[in-house]
Amino acid sequence: MVATSETIKKVRDTTKKYKYGFTTNVNVEKAPKGLNEDIIRFISSKKSEPKWLLEWRLMAYRKWLKMEKPNWAKVDFSDINYQDIYYYAAPKQKKKLESLDEVDPEILKTYEKLGIPLTEQKMLAGVAVDAVFDSVSVATTFKEKLSESGVIFCPISEAIQKYPQLVKKYLGSVVPVSDNYYTALNSAVFTDGSFVLVPKDVKCPMELSTYFRINEQNTGQFERTLIVVEDSGYVSYLEGCTAPQRDENQLHAAVVELVAMKDAQIKYSTVQNWYPGDENGKGGIYNFVTKRGKCLGDRSKISWTQVETGSSITWKYPSCILMGNQSVGEFYSVAITNNAQQADTGTKMIHIGKDTKSTIISKGISAGKSSNTYRGQVQIQKTANKARNFTQCDSLLIGDKCSAHTVPYIAQNVANAKVEHEATTSKISDDQLFYCFQRGLDSESATSLIVNGFCKEVMKELPMEFAVEAQKLIGISLEGSVG
């Protein structure tokens, strides 16, 4: 079929592969390469941190030294040389920024190119953005408007200065320092990230968003996000990420902690589009992220939605610990892998409180010679009377060189709880493709349409602004995968 390959070639030539692959020239201040206690002291003093935090970091570092990297995931990569990474890189700035206008214009331009204008008049109405550039937060928008309603939204480094008691209380309370190898590393060296506090009875008036960008070479990004929503509060939080196209692998080891009090709700959405590496698997981001939420209060709810299209390796399990009675955990995920990408992603739902409920919907799409694994755990503990879980995970295979794996663990320890799990793996049916062809769609648009349909249940959970972007992203991610 000559015409098919021609069409595909044309599409390939005319569409850019990874459109966020550019780099920005800014003056950067870096700590020397490598990791030791002095580097940690350097980071801590750069940020004028209180002593307890430095101690905490050092404690984490010492634990990390004794830990081993996890090897149970279905991902394969050569060992990371932790001494060959910069742990601190920050755009140089002479004095403290008073307003957005003082941000380095190069950085503002970068975000504009990424579709995230930081100047308030141009911004998406109703979304407040915290922009993290390499190791530090460069801008947070709509701060004042938020503070009117009592919501705190700022870089975590600022929160450490302004609200040390709050940070101290919750930091590490959901994800313990030594939870795993990467959380210990992150705790030792995290540089920035976002902090959100929604006080009692406040519904956050706008979507909050953090946009992560890795720019510098050989730099790891270790951000730390902490979101606390007090009784009956509500927040919807979005997270986006990109990185320049580079031949070496860069490490992103973030920790996100969510705390929901009585009747509080947190909706956390991610569109992850880190540079995935080239067709042969060269370069790309190692995305080793620990995200966990604690439904501390009764009737609280935490909902994770993720669209994972980037990174060369994804190792990520946004989880919920359902402690409060009648608390609810949700996980909606689309993970697409193409070329040589590897993803091992899923969730953990730990049911502790009575009448707790969790829903897991996972859609995995693998194309090229990629490998895509759903790994999930549903644990019903003895105290979780009448707990309920429903899990649906579907995998779609495009091409015969990729692989798809499903590994759910289901542990139930109480009789009156109910756990249901369904999973399927299949390819796009020839009948569906032919039907679309007959209506004039070429194979790329037909595939993109069918795959978007396959992901619909998850996509509809995304906030509007993100949903459109994510839909396009799915099409782009699959380019070159059919034929």
Add this chain to the structure above:
Amino acid sequence: MSILKIKNVHLKIENKPILKGISLSVNKGEIHAVMGPNGSGKSTLSYMLAGREGYELESGEVKFENKDITSFLPNERANAGLFLAFQYPVELPGVSSVNFLREAVNSRRKYLGKEEFNHLNFVKEVRKVADEMFVKDEMLKRSVNVGFSGGEKKRFEILQMALLQPVLSILDETDSGLDIDALKIVSHGVNKYKNNDNAIILITHYQRLLDYIVPDFVHILVDGEIKRSGGPELAKYVEKNGYAGIINAA
């Protein structure tokens, strides 16, 4: 003016001859009915014309608007104006009907060098046409063919035909599984679409549909061959005497 010319087409599936030397010529403004018993090769003929993989010609010629289309991809044939209304339209879970229709209509418009519809204009256009075809708004909100009744699926096929404005429409057993009211609605849609610049091939098992859409020519397809061709009266003859008489006579 010729729209479709098929000459001595042979086609095998898994080494079994299904079409054994079929010739058919369709001109602008004509309605052709292809009738035949089960397994006579009717659906194979429609898949062959639409270019489905696995239905390639063994020998013969297929010309659409005087172009040899045998090497065209299915979507290229569709863009050129060849439409197939499926006997069993497949479900596309999660794919919104409106989006699907827009993708289809815009790729046809692009081919014709016409401006593509934006979402808003398209929704207006669809509403208008859907109304004429008695397709409810609520149906357009659902996923393509998912949860549609048999009749709704067929109506949705005809709606697509009306929107795409093809040159040639092949309706594969569009009447099967329809009650008399649904049949009337579908026929109404087909008649509304029909004009002097396009043509229709009706593939059907029964004569019933031909009471509502009157063909200019009737062809009887039996065992991979057109055994007899004639006017509408031939359909009436088959209705009365069955296919047996024709098979024996041939």
Add this chain to the structure above:
Amino acid sequence: MQHKPNEQFKSKLEKFVNDNFEDKFLRKNFLNRFNSWPSSKIESWKLSRLGKLSRKEISPLLPNESDFDKNIKFLKRSYSLVFYDGIYRESLSDKLPENIEISFFEIKELEEFLNKCGNQEILSHPTLNITASCAKNYLKIKIKKNFSLDLPLEIIQYGGDSKHSIHPLILVELEENSALNLIQLYKSSSALIAPLEIVKVGKNSNLEIVKIFDDSDYCHNLSLTIKIIEENSECKSFNLIKGGAFSRSENHVFLKGESSSVDLNGVYLSSDDQHHDLTSVIYHNVPNCRSSQKVRGVLNNNSSGVFQGKVVVEKNAQKSDAHQMSRVLLLSDKANSNSKPELEIYADDVICSHGATVGELDEDQIFYLLSRGLNKEKAQHIMIDAFLTEIIEDSINAIYLENIKNETILGFKKILET
């Protein structure tokens, strides 16, 4: 008390092999590969409740040559092969028709079989290595070409004591165009029984296996079955697990011939401190094969149940069709259930699915029965019976369907009583 039975067992094992077998050098391969006693550190044993097993001091039993004189039969009309202390006792067994051949085979044949499986993972399996090292002899049952046995063949395992382990090793071979119905009954009184079974199903053949695990209440059964299935052949197996302190039925199936199929169904009925475990790995090595697993479990009191099923569809195994379904009923808050259905897929044209549910008896259904005047026990009976009957009728040949049903009913009556 710090016990390290692993090391202890290995040295006992070495001594046992050195003292008792002339072909000890040939057995070394297996002996050397035995380096890990089942432990929760190993992924495939993580969900197993191994506490009691690892605290036990066990050594391999040197089988008593003298026969015991008891005539045992499960089915009235069948050919029985009786094993005592893990070895075949001809004098207690029925005479077989000509087309079934009983013989002993060499270690070499076992190694060839493992080579054919072409799988590294299996080589480190504890049951394989312990039993291949210290089985008294390797018994082969061969069904000759074009032969179908008229009655079921039953293999009954007896004997053992509370301090020792026993190690039966059996190869079942079906030559082309043959058929066999096989029933295996485990009624061991040993501390540990580690049966190793090797199954070869030749082209166009048909094998049905029913295994009943009904060992004494302190016994640990670590059964391992490895099957290779050739073209156009079918292997249907069903496990009924009800006895023992710890019973694990582990199957590794290699679908090596096109259009072959395997069914691995099972029921476990557990109570008190019992641990029951159905573990399987099915490899779709070639195109057009089918596999299906249906498992039902009923757990009462402190018991725990595990279903671990992994399906691997290899790169060229297009048009594979693989399904798994596990359903578990928990009758007590102290019971726990673990399921891990796993799909590992490297081919794109496949239909694979799995499902798992865990829950209690439906309150509405129970209430409906109560409102019709039944007492609670009777209502539970009816519901559990219905829950199990479906899968049993689906899995079991009519010849002995009633026998298996009776065994099942006895099994769940027992767990409801305790």
